[in-house]
Amino acid sequence: MTVEDEVEIMGQRLNSRIKNIFGRSLHIREVDAGSCNACEVEVNSLSNPIYDIERFGIHIVASPRHADMLLVTGPVTRNMELALLKTYNATPSPKLVAAMGSCACNGGIFGDTYASGGGVDKFIPVDVYIPGCPPRPQAVIFGIMVAIDKLAQKIKKTEVNP
C-alpha cells in the first residue's frame, strides 16, 4: 500500500469522528517544549500536498485560544516550562493534550536532568502519547484519532444524567 492510500483510509475514519464530535473541524496548536525540531518537520509534513490533513478537518491554528487540542513536542525544558503552562491555561476547555515523540512521552534520550523536565505529563495532563523519534505523519494522524475518542468519553463523563 502506498503512503497516499494509507493516509486516505485513515483520514476518512478521522474525518467522520471529527464530524461526529466537533461538527466541523478540530483545531490544533502545536507547542515545541524543547524538541530537536524533527517533530516539527513531521508536523509540517502533515500540511504538505501528500498528507494534506486539512482535507480531513484538521486545522493547525496560530493561537492556543483557538485550539481544541495541544500537540506538544520535546521533553519540556526548564526554560520552556512556564511558556507551556501559559499556553495550556490559555486553551479553552474541554481540551486535549497529545504528547508527540519520545521526548514528550517520557523525556526520551534527554531524560530528567537540570535542563530537561522528562516528559510532558509531569507538567500538564496528557490524553494521548504518540511514540516515535520522530513519529511518522501516519502515526500522528492515528494519535489524533485516538485523542478524539478520549474527548468523546470526557464529554460523556461531564454530562449529567436525568
Next chain:
Amino acid sequence: MNREFTEALKNEFGTNILDAVTSRNETYLTVKKEANVKICDHIYHHLDIPLISIFATDERKKDGCFKVHYVFSIGKGDAFVIIKINIDGKSPRYNSITHKIAAANWYEREIQDMFGLLPVGHPDPRRLVHFEDWPDGVYPLRKDFDIKTKPPRVEGEYVYRRVEGEGVYEIPVGPVHAGVIEPGHFRFSVAGEPIINLEIRHFYTHKGVEKLFENISLDKAVFLAERISGDNSAAHAVAFCQAVERIAGIDIPARAKYIRVVLLELERVYNHLGDIAGIATDVAFAMGAAHANRLKEEILQLNEKVTGSRMLRGMNAIGGVRRDIGDKKDEILLKLSEIQHDFRELIEYLMAIPSLVDRIETTGRIYNDTAKGLHVVGPAARASGIDRDMRRDHAYAAYPEFNFKVPVQKAGDVNARTLVRADEVCESIGLIEQALWSLPDGDIKINIGEIPDGYALGYTEAPRGETLYWVMIENNRIVRCKVRDPSFCNWLAIEYAVLDNIVPDFPIVNKSLSLSYSGNDM
C-alpha cells in the same frame, strides 16, 4: 603547513608560547593566559584566519585548572590551530577577545554560564544560556555539578536593549510562535514599518546536551548527536563519529565513506527543498510552496525506504555505517533524476515570477564584512561572498574523490541565499550519483574495541553550514564533548539582516537563513 605556522608564531611571540602539540591536522598551542588577546588578534586579523569555535574544559582533577580553547581554521592547507590557555580555578577570570574579534561574543558568554569563567572586558556580560531564574554560582559543565541537580528558581530580570524616541515601539514575539516552529524570543524596536533594532533571545530549548554526553556511553552518544538538531541528524552523527574515529586512529572502510556522502547529501537536498518551500510560503506563493514541499516529501519517503528513517537516523555508527544501501542504488538514482528534472523546472518557474523576485531581492541583506566579522557559515555565508565549504577546505569522508562546485553569490540577500541553495541541490544530486556509480565493494563497518584516551575534532558541512565537534575521551568515556552547530554562528547575523527591512519581511529573512533553535540552544 602546521609546522611552518607554528614556527612563524613562535618567532612572533617567543616565550608567550609554552607548548606545541600536533596530531593529524590539529596543532594545539598552549600560550600564556595574558597573551590570549594578542595572539588571537594576530592570527585573526594579521594572518586572516577565521575563528570557528571557543570552548572550555574542566581539567581541575588532572591538571588543576580550566582550559579555554580557541579554534582557528586554515582553509588553504586543511589545518586547524587551537590556542589553549590555562585558567586557575581559584581566580576564574581571563581576558575577553570580543572587542577584537566579534565572532567570540556568544562563545565567551556561553563559557561564563556553563563554567563560571569570567571574560574580563566583555562588552555584553549578560547571561546567555541560563535565564534570570537560574541561581548564581551554579555552573552545569563543571565536573562537580551533578546532571540530576535541579537548581531552585530565583527572582531576577532580563534586561533588553532599549531603543527610545518619538514613535518607537516594541513588538515582542515568542517563545510560542504562530507557525509550527521552534521556540525563541524576538524583540523588535520599530518606528512605523522599518525595523530599527532586533534583539533575539534564545536558549529556550536548552536540554543540557553537552553535560549529557559526559553521562552516557559512547554508542548511545551517536544516538544523542543525531538528536541535537533533528533535520541535520546525519551531519551531526557523522561529525561525532569522525571525531571518535580520529581519536582511535582508525580509517573506516571506503564503502562506508561513500554511503556517508550519500546520506549527508540526501539530507542537504531535503533541507534545501524545505527552505525553498518556506520562502515561497512566506511570500504567500502557496503553489510554489506546494511543489517544493512535494519534492521534499519524496526525498523523505526515499530516506525511509533506504535507511528506515525519514530523518536518516540510526545509520551512522563509530567505525562506519549500520546498513548497506547498495541494493537500493537504482531506486535512488531513478528517484533523484525525476526530482532533479522537476526541481529545475520549479526554480525556473519561481525565478520568473516578478512578484516573488521583487519580495526577495535586496531583502535581508548581510554584507560581506558583517558576515565575515560574525563568522557566518554555510549557504548564508556563501550568499554573502564567503567562499568556504568544509567539504572542500577540510575534506572528510569520500569528498576528496568527487567533483563538485561550491556555489557563491555576492548580493547577500534572500534572493542570493535562495540561488545558492538551488545550485547546491543540483550539486548534491550530482555528488550522490557519483558516489553510487563508483560505490566500492567491501565492509561497511569495522569493529572497534576500546577507544584510547585522547581528543580530536570532527567536522562536517551540514545543510546549514559547518558543524564542529571536539571530543575528549578517557577510559572509554566521554569527558568533554563540545558541539558547535552552524546556527550558533548565524543567529547573530539576523539582527543585522533585518535592519531597515519591514516587519512583514522578517519571516522571509528568518526562513532564508534557515536557523536551528535546538542546535543553537542544545
